[in-house]
Every structure is written in C-alpha cells, then in structure tokens.
Amino acid sequence: MEKTLYLRLRHRIQASPNEVITIGKIAQVVGNREWAEHVKKIIVRHVNSSDKNIVVLDVMAVVNEIHKLDEEINVQTIGPSQTIIEVVYEKKKISPFLFGIVWLLLFVGSGLAIMNFHEDVSMQQVHTRIYKMITGEANEQPLLLQIPYSIGLGLGMILFFNHLFKKRFNEEPSPLEVEMFNYQMDLDHYVAMNENEESMKKIDDD
Structure with missing residues (x-):
C-alpha cells in the first residue's frame, strides 16, 4: 500500500x-x-x-x-x-471610561496634527488667494472654500481607509490594512525564529 x-x-x-x-x-x-x-x-x-x-x-x-x-x-x-x-484567552471587558479617554486622545491628537500641517503649508493664505483669484474680492475668511474643503477632507480620509465604521466599500485593502499585514508578517517571522526551540542551538545544549 x-x-x-x-x-x-x-x-x-x-x-x-x-x-x-x-x-x-x-x-x-x-x-x-x-x-x-x-x-x-x-x-x-x-x-x-x-x-x-x-x-x-x-x-x-x-x-x-x-x-x-x-x-x-x-x-x-x-x-x-x-x-x-x-x-486565545477570554477577553476582558473594556472599561467605558478608558475607551473614552483613548478616543479623546486620538481625536485631539489627529485634530492637532491636521491643524499643524495646514499651518505649516499656509493653507489659510492659499484659500484667501484662490478666493481672490476666482471672485476678484479679498476675504480673510473664505468660508465658500473652507467649508467644502473641510467636508472633502473628511470624505477623502474615509475613502482612503476604505471604511466607515464597520462598512467596507470594496474588497481592496486599505493602506492601513496593508501596513498591519506587513507588521504581522514581520512579527510572525520574528516569533518563528526566536520562539522555535528547533531553530536555535545554544553552546551549552547537548
């Protein structure tokens, strides 16, 4: 046989x-x-x-x-x-207070990052100049451009990450998912090399 x-x-x-x-x-x-x-x-x-x-x-x-x-x-x-x-062990319940603190930190941190970027590239002056070029009028607060730009920024982030909460728009992985996959592969490779008893032989081993 x-x-x-x-x-x-x-x-x-x-x-x-x-x-x-x-x-x-x-x-x-x-x-x-x-x-x-x-x-x-x-x-x-x-x-x-x-x-x-x-x-x-x-x-x-x-x-x-x-x-x-x-x-x-x-x-x-x-x-x-x-x-x-x-x-996989039984997951502990997440504290609502801890969840709120983490959410607040991420929200404030991401908001500050976006505002600092816009300040670095002088986005306010850019909007003012574009508004003057289109309308011929000077306006220090061109809301006609700033409001659509803010909405578009949020929509662009949603499309970029291909997620709205748990809703996925298509099967294409987002850049974040690709980076997480690469990180997981590197982590698995490290674990396979360092946790595998057969892959390493110490000098005092028989």
Whole structure:
C-alpha cells in the first residue's frame, strides 16, 4: 500500500487554553485516505498555562510524531516549516471610561496634527488667494472654500481607509490594512525564529 503523504503546515492557527492540538488542526494532509485520517488524529501538543499566548511548532517535530505511528510513511512537506499557535484567552471587558479617554486622545491628537500641517503649508493664505483669484474680492475668511474643503477632507480620509465604521466599500485593502499585514508578517517571522526551540542551538545544549 502506498504510504506517501503530503503535508502542508498552516501559517497560523488559534487555540483555546488547555486545548489538544492534533495534526489535522495545524496542517493539511493529502494522500491515502485511510492513512491521512490516522495522521490527522495524532496529538502534537497540549496547550497549557506555561505556553502563555504563543506556541511555535516545527515541521520536523510533526514528522517525528508521524513516524512514531509508522516509520514507513513517506512524508513530503510543502510550504511553511513552522506553525504559530496563538492561544486565545477570554477577553476582558473594556472599561467605558478608558475607551473614552483613548478616543479623546486620538481625536485631539489627529485634530492637532491636521491643524499643524495646514499651518505649516499656509493653507489659510492659499484659500484667501484662490478666493481672490476666482471672485476678484479679498476675504480673510473664505468660508465658500473652507467649508467644502473641510467636508472633502473628511470624505477623502474615509475613502482612503476604505471604511466607515464597520462598512467596507470594496474588497481592496486599505493602506492601513496593508501596513498591519506587513507588521504581522514581520512579527510572525520574528516569533518563528526566536520562539522555535528547533531553530536555535545554544553552546551549552547537548
């Protein structure tokens, strides 16, 4: 009977505290159906409190557990060499007071940033000059330009980030989402290299 199995580790999974992690949860297994089902049930990790919130499983440890079942199984690995297990604990309720403080700080900070930018580029003088060029009249407070500009600034930010609260306008990711994705990939790479016990060997290790 052909015992070749193709195994592809998932990049990241979420698990609950004290959850039993099997190969079927962390990887896709393709091959002989009977052997694949046996392999998927193999336990590779039991999440406990000492694991905190991040666990890294190396593909070699997974292959080793498969060979404990049957050394004749030919395992062909494809894709990532580690799986990151994120242990998800029960979320604490957010304090309304703390939420209000954070919201206020962000609101004031972003408002000051916009005002300081406009002051640096002399936006008031620009609006005054444009108003005089269009109407031929001098006006130190050209509200005819400033009000539409303020509304357009807000609409532009909404379109730029592609979100209005939880409403998404299209499937294209926003620049913020792309930056968050890149940050998450860098973080996962760091964790995979530094939390994986198999990727580093200290001088005093056997």
